[in-house]
Amino acid sequence: AQSVTQPDIHITVSEGASLELRCNYSYGATPYLFWYVQSPGQGLQLLLKYFSGDTLVQGIKGFEAEFKRSQSSFNLRKPSVHWSDAAEYFCAGKHNAGNMLTFGGGTRLMVKP
Amino acid sequence: DGGITQSPKYLFRKEGQNVTLSCEQNLNHDAMYWYRQDPGQGLRLIYYSQIVNDFQKGDIAEGYSVSREKKESFPLTVTSAQKNPTAFYLCASSTTGGETQYFGPGTRLLVL
Numbered sequence: 001a002q003s004v005t006q007p008d009i010h011i012t013v014s015e016g017a018s019l020e021l022r023c024n025y026s027y028g029a030t031p032y033l034f035w036y037v038q039s040p041g042q043g044l045q046l047l048l049k050y051f052s053g054d055t056l057v058q059g060i061k062g063f064e065a066e067f068k069r070s071q072s073s074f075n076l077r078k079p080s081v082h083w084s085d086a087a088e089y090f091c092a093g094k095h096n097a098g099n100m101l102t103f104g105g106g107t108r109l110m111v112k113p
Numbered sequence: 114d115g116g117i118t119q120s121p122k123y124l125f126r127k128e129g130q131n132v133t134l135s136c137e138q139n140l141n142h143d144a145m146y147w148y149r150q151d152p153g154q155g156l157r158l159i160y161y162s163q164i165v166n167d168f169q170k171g172d173i174a175e176g177y178s179v180s181r182e183k184k185e186s187f188p189l190t191v192t193s194a195q196k197n198p199t200a201f202y203l204c205a206s207s208t209t210g211g212e213t214q215y216f217g218p219g220t221r222l223l224v225l
Contacts, residue, residue: 009153032212034213036216041201041219041221042218042219043117043119043203043216043217043218043219044156044203044205044216045216046213046215049212049213051212090155090156099144099161099163099207100158100161101156101158101214103155103156104155105153105154105155106153106154106155108153
């Protein structure tokens with residue numbers, strides 16, 4: 001069965017430091033992959049998505065993610081974190097022929113001043 | 114502005130009561146979804162609908178019901194059979210191909 005795993009439940013970084021959030025997937029074929037961000041008490045906002053082609057994907061708010069087939073990973077990165085980036089981040093995947101998203105458990109990011 | 118609206122933002126349920134959460138979208142999307150989110154957990158699919166007058170159960174449909182009488186609307190009823198309804202409920206929509214799901218702001222359901 002397909003699955004998406006986010007190994008880190010919580011991550012704390014200092015403001016201005018770089019960030020990498022991990023996401024691993026298990027699918028029979030290359031899935032469509034997404035990163036969403038959720039501020040407390042809010043809905044999910046799409047940061048970026050990967051369907052095919054260039055394995056380095058640029059998103060909103062200065063985020064990027066790299067698809068690595070050999071590692072079954074789709075890690076989210078940001079070179080310099082801002083205090084406003086503190087939120088929960090969800091990785092999600094789906095078969096390219098279907099509608100259903102499978103979500104990882106989420107990673108809560110805290111930013112130290 | 115195109116988007117998804119959910120109401121109310123907060124909802125209180127008494128023991129044995131059915132409550133209905135509203136979800137409306139003006140994105141002209143065919144597919145709509147309901148998810149449940151518990152603290153510290155990811156999202157779990159309750160129900161989804163790919164077209165008007167048709168819907169399917171997701172992973173945790175027990176204790177919930179839906180209807181899809183209009184393309185724009187996909188209300189979720191939390192019935193008295195749902196013994197642990199306290200959670201954050203998120204509605205989403207997508208085109209029929211379902212490449213990307215867009216989410217509403219959510220409704221928090223609390224039990225009195």
